[in-house]
Amino acid sequence: MSDYILETQNLTKDFKGFTAVSDVSLKVRSGSIHALIGPNGAGKTTVFNLITKFLPATSGKIIFKGDDITHEPPAVTARRGFIRSFQISATFPHLTALENVRIGLQRKLGTEFHFWKSDKSLNVLNDQAMSLLESVDLQTFASTVTAEMPYGRKRALEIATTLALDPEMMLLDEPTQGMGQEDIARVVELIRKVSTNRTILMVEHNLSVVSNLCDWITVLTRGSILAEGSYDEVSRNPQVLEAYVGSDDMNDAHH
Structure with missing residues (x-):
């Protein structure tokens, strides 16, 4: 290499x-x-x-x-x-910041997990999504609808959704x-x-x-x-x- x-x-x-x-x-x-x-x-x-x-x-x-x-x-x-x-990160404007990051995490997992079947797996993803939001200093925007976030914060959310894919x-x-x-x-x-x-x-x-x-x-x-x-x-x-x-x-x- x-x-x-x-x-x-x-x-x-x-x-x-x-x-x-x-x-x-x-x-x-x-x-x-x-x-x-x-x-x-x-x-x-x-x-x-x-x-x-x-x-x-x-x-x-x-x-x-x-x-x-x-x-x-x-x-x-x-x-x-x-x-x-x-x-x-053509983020979904009507979803919250947390939901947008969670979608990134779900993509990373792929559909083999059928993540929508169990609340437990969603909770695991919520915790991961929250820690990604914290890493970009957006924890206070977790439940804010993306469309209503300030422009600079939306760009930070794009980085968080990208980080979800590791x-x-x-x-x-x-x-x-x-x-x-x-x-x-x-x-x-x-x-x-x-x-x-x-x-x-x-x-x-x-x-x-x-x-x-x-x-x-x-x-x-x-x-x-x-x-x-x-x-x-x-x-x-x-x-x-x-x-x-x-x-x-x-x-x-x-x-």
């Missing part, structure tokens, strides 16, 4: 004569928090969608723990413990998007906490989040890898700064 839990080899995506992603070879080290960053239109989301099978690649390979998963159905890949956070590798798509400072700080701490014993790959716009949280950063521009390294390394790289010119992201992160 290599140190790398996930690798892409020359991942490429063409849309009708336009190459959105060109020859991206990523290596994500096991146990790391790895960010994909880049100015708008850099191809971050497309790369993420290729890796998580929302889009089929035109060419190239995706290797997870040494296995080629490029053409594997997403459900099979998910059973390997490779899970994108919103895959299941992922070995978690993929987070802009986890702090649309949040105020207080929620951002909370979610950053949460990601740091849940990263213990697992690998996280995230697309993130907010560079102060990236500098605070991530071990390794891949910078994309125009669908290709421009630079990689620690935040200090990439934030000083003249090519990276140039790519961000006209976008205020990099400057904001320095203040």
